[in-house]
Amino acid sequence: MANAARPVVLWFRGDLRLRDQGAVAAAVATGQPVVPLYVLDDETPGRWRLGGASRWWLDGSLRSLAADLAGAGSQLVLRRGETVAALSGLVHETGATAVFAGVAVEPWARALSERLETAMRQSGVAVHWHRTVSLFDADAIRTQSNGPYSVYSPFARACFARQPPRPPSDAPARILAGPDCSSDDLNSWKLTPTSPDWAGGLRESWMPGEGGARVQLRRFVADALGQYDGTRNVPSVEGTSRLSPHLHFGEISAGEVWHAARGAAADTGKPLETFLKEVLWREFSMHLLWHHPRLPEEPLRREFGSMPFRQDRAALAAWRRGRTGIPMVDAGMRQLWQTGWMHNRVRLVVASFLVKHLLISWQEGESWFWDTLVDADLASNSANWQWIAGCGADAAPYFRVFNPALQGAKFDPSGDYVRRFVPELTRLGKQYIHTPWDAPETVLAEAGVRVGETYPRPIVGLEAGRNRALAAYRSLDRVGAG
Ligand SMILES: Cc1cc2nc3c(=O)[nH]c(=O)nc-3n(C[C@H](O)[C@H](O)[C@H](O)COP(=O)(O)OP(=O)(O)OC[C@H]3O[C@@H](n4cnc5c(N)ncnc54)[C@H](O)[C@@H]3O)c2cc1C
Known part of the structure; x- marks a missing residue:
């Protein structure tokens, strides 16, 4: 088969678009037929396989990409399994001469890129990398x-x-179709939840x-x-x-x-x-x-490795479900659960509360965010958790402990954000919306709030939690002395 008739494979990974996408443009520019591919690989990322909210998003994103490709005369091929095997299989089936793809920064993805290059070199197939995400x-x-x-x-x-x-480049108007290839049915991947269907808030x-x-x-x-x-x-x-x-x-x-x-x-x-x-x-x-490929797992600053974090399943569960009794924290955690996203200011507040007031490891928070955020991103998630825990690059100083009630009063002075996500407090006025435990009984009764019954009592005192965190940090060699 002459080269011009042989296709190239266009492998999509963290770059699910046609516009201003270097690998797409380069594959099309070969003048050869293009076989676009996405591989769902749950093996290679290990513990960083896609979380629940990300899977929901991926489903919609792939449907959109498939439709856009169809509009350009092409067809997205879906395969599931280990990526190098899937790509090698497709290259073999189609007689492709080259693979075009984006560069990824995740450690597992970089190792995968290397394995792919080795495998392709052995088959005489070129791999062309493009910067597509940064x-x-x-x-x-x-x-x-x-x-x-x-x-x-x-x-x-x-x-x-x-x-x-x-300046951004346009999406190609036409993509020369490759040979017919078998593809998984996206529905068979079951990326969206069925029962229970927790994705209503995400869809909205x-x-x-x-x-x-x-x-x-x-x-x-x-x-x-x-x-x-x-x-x-x-x-x-x-x-x-x-x-x-x-x-x-x-x-x-x-x-x-x-x-x-x-x-x-x-x-x-x-x-x-x-x-x-x-x-x-x-x-x-x-x-x-x-x-720092170990960023998601280990503190960048080694002296924080022996931080005496607590194992407290009940407190962790209360934090995850937005039942801590601290309105600003609960509103954030419920926004996350309902919509798959949380405002950055509130991410800082809930993260500080977990790591400092509850003295639970940042890796626990990082894992929960990984599963529940639609924007879960290995680099941004781990860098930000390390920043808030004080152990990362250029991190917030360990002794900066956000007071979630004061943060609420400053950034949500009307209490509207809390009321939207914590309906138990809807009728509480702005004076006590961030500190219901301080409200007089008459105010609570008028608002229909019974602290400890309709809304939880704080699971930790803000002052006591702060002092415990500072003592823990100071117990670390070099940190406490610094
Ligand atoms: C504990 C914690 C965990 C986080 N985990 C993630 C994560 O998994 N994925 C993620 O994309 N962001 C994460 N962030 C960063 C930030 O909260 C979100 O990027 C931001 O809230 C997204 O909202 P936006 O698009 O409206 O941001 P905008 O304010 O509109 O900012 C524009 C873009 O800049 C980038 N950005 C903004 N702030 C940050 C930041 N602090 N770090 C890195 N990129 C930033 C994002 O890509 C964002 O879309 C985390 C922050 C914290 C404190």
């Missing part, structure tokens, strides 16, 4: 001494000093897929970007982009987000530096994971 190559940003960064601010400055990402909140990502980006740029500085910390309003799951699944490129924000700011003179800096936290997290 603004910069993970190891391209280097300190003056050519090392990785461990502090965010100079990392961000180095990013701003580089050439901005190139999100539209997975490239189309949904672009709608969300347009909405954010038109309605919220201009006020981002002022509203991004207010969880009761939609002041942030809510693009994180779309970015995580690669349904929109970080470059497109960057340019859309820059373009809108140039048109309107609206400030956008704060927003771009948030986007760079994502890059920084990937940079950290690239250089």
